[in-house]
Amino acid sequence: MNRLDAFKSIAAQASRGELTFPTSVDASLKLQQALSDPDCHIDDAAKLVQANPLLAARTVAIANSVAYNRSGNEIASVRAAVQRMGVRTLQSLVAALIVRQLGSSISDPLIKAKVAQLWEHTAHVAALAQVIARRVTKVDPDTALFSGIVHEVGGFYMLSRAAEFPGILDGEPEDWVEHGEQAIGRGVLTKLVIPEAVLASVEALWEGFRALPPENLGDTLLLANDLAPVASPLHESPGATSVQAARTIDCEIGEGTLNSIMAESAAEVKSLLAVLML
Template identity: 30%
Template sequence: MNISAATTDPDKTGNELKAQRFQMLADIARELSGEVVFPTYFDAVLRLRKVLNDPNQSVANIAHAVLAEPLISAKLLHLANSVAYNPEGKNIVDLKSAIVRLGLSVVHTAALSIVMTQLMRAKGMAEFADTTHSLWEHSIQTAAAAHVLARENSRINCDEAMLAGLIHDLGAFYMLYRASQYDELRHRPDTIKYLIVQWHESIGVSLLNALGLPEEIVEATIDHDHLRNQPSTIRTLSDVIYVANMLSGGHIEWVMQDQSGTSDAITQLEQQYCNLRPAIDALATELRGSLK
């Protein structure tokens, strides 16, 4: 992804533009201090989350709840019959069987992926198309890398890792959505990037908490774009997301441009996990087709 924060961009010095950037951050801060207001299509995930988090719900009841969201239903059936989850080629046609095959974590992941793609297509987001597309590609690649890395460690749940990888940059997506509500920011998409660099991680943590994601997943996304000592062995979900994020390129160079040693750190990780690259790329291709 070729995103460069043009520090000499004259648009960044305009008083009107500064005012709108400040207003956007103030509005987000107000939301995060109270009840977070999501775009309407987050409602489906919030409703589904309540059902998935209820231990007394049967698979039949979960399937009934999912059926209320036709787009999610179609995605789950498609995903359940994909090579990743159906290597023997035994296709299923009912939602209940799809949920059993996928597991509840994957159902939640698929639902969130739909929300994120809907977020990219929201009214006013066209001006941010290049940025959102690159962020989505990075998210897919990170999800695949997280799944493969977790598979190498029996103590870490692969599906949980894939979900964490998919949504680790949700804060950036949400900031772009909020920026689309302001004319000056929408028509000058490059000027919002440095705000995302500074704020997307903390905003993302607040959003994930509001969505009711497990504490372990939320904690794993904290400071994922900040250089740290290279883990010689992956032991935690946080290690998985950090390494997966670094291995997935995309906006890393943009977000981490002011951190010295970034290139060396990524090169070292690439060398350390080069044997996993074919599996990561294959899974990313599979996810790209089933979650789009």
């Protein structure tokens, strides 16, 4: 089976909801569904998080990050962390856990390296998206964070299946962009029951049309993706936007500029990024 046929095969399965996840992902999906219940109380959410030591540690860490701890008062309990962040941010952390678990069973060094780079790219985009939402576009920061975390989930899923399809990583990045990214990504996002607003922002990223100054959630995600200092390994090519070119992106935002706002927010981005990379 050649590369394009492999993409089509995975995409067809994804469109039918026939997705193969590691056991750990299934457990995290159940947690995500529980948190999505509008009747899920803070105490219930805290108990669910405490059952997962890794998630519990990250929850407390992100609650103490610059992005959420404006007062400088550190907390040490999961319940206090959930109360500070809210269930919606907690859902983003669970989504991050799901995305990372997709690559947990990979043993091939080449694929593992791509998964590691893709997560580093994802973490940068998520952190930048949240700050851009809060400081520039004024869209909901929690939704922007969530969008950044899941925007490459189709790529993670493809990499988790790569060992089944020898040669799927060969060829040009354009093959993935044209024949795999949207078809597989949409199927995985649908299976994960991603909110419509988030799905629309990822679709805007696929289309690649961004307004300057950015205005909506799609623009927020696109700008964060452009500004991320680590590129997606699935999109790299000689013609890809370089980090140097990305740094030239600027526009007037109110009384300041995009570059000045991002410079002022560097500590916030760094703090959130550090938690996501744990």
